[in-house]
Amino acid sequence: MKVRLLLPQPIFQAQRKKGTSIVIRRKERVVNGELMFIRFVSSEVDEHSHVSAGLFCAAFRLFDEMALSDHEYAAVADLMGWFRVNLRGPFEYRLRSKWRAPRSICWFRCTAHEHLTRARELATILEDRDIFIRTIKCYKTGYVLYEDDVQVLAQPFADMRFRL
Numbered sequence: 001m002k003v004r005l006l007l008p009q010p011i012f013q014a015q016r017k018k019g020t021s022i023v024i025r026r027k028e029r030v031v032n033g034e035l036m037f038i039r040f041v042s043s044e045v046d047e048h049s050h051v052s053a054g055l056f057c058a059a060f061r062l063f064d065e066m067a068l069s070d071h072e073y074a075a076v077a078d079l080m081g082w083f084r085v086n087l088r089g090p091f092e093y094r095l096r097s098k099w100r101a102p103r104s105i106c107w108f109r110c111t112a113h114e115h116l117t118r119a120r121e122l123a124t125i126l127e128d129r130d131i132f133i134r135t136i137k138c139y140k141t142g143y144v145l146y147e148d149d150v151q152v153l154a155q156p157f158a159d160m161r162f163r164l
Contacts, residue, residue: 037107037152038116039136040123048102051156055119056083058131066129079122087115090146090153104155107141112150 041052044061059076062068068076090106108116123133141154 035139036110037138037141038110039105039107039138040119040133041136042126043132046105050103051105054106055122055126055133056080058126058133059122062126062129062131068129072125072129076122076125079118079125082118083115087150088148090148090151104142104145104153107138107152107154109150109152115150 040055042055042058044053044057045051046053046057059080062076108119110116123135126133138160140157140160141152142156142160144152144154146153
């Protein structure tokens with residue numbers, strides 16, 4: 001798995017196709033001609049990033065505040081354990097923009113199929129316990145601080161904050 005720490009500005013590559021104008025795209029996989037990033041959020045607002053709290057914040061709150069049946073507890077613990085092993089924590093790395101890090105949010109890449117499947121399973125369990133989870137699909141993430149093959153950590157652009 002390749003890990004890159006990036007500066008806040010995006011890296012672009014110009015591609016030229018025969019008979020067309022220059023197409024500017026980031027060096028990534030492209031879905032339907034566009035990059036797509038996916039985020040699962042709850043109805044709570046995160047105190048640090050000031051946008052909707054993510055899936056894992058909602059799962060930890062479920063552990064702390066609600067009584068779960070043995071079956072539900074085992075299912076959530078199994079999924080969280082899988083993510084602990086298979087998903088790197090971006091805050092474990094030295095980030096160049098320390099003042100951006102607390103305001104940053106994580107996005108899954110659309111190519112992380114196994115991670116997205118497990119995230120949807122976790123969202124289904126949370127929704128069964130009346131914690132509403134919605135999915136946000138976006139083509140831009142903001143100022144990228146960290147990225148790997150599965151996820152991107154980015155501080156949202158100012159025009160994105162009201163939608164998140």
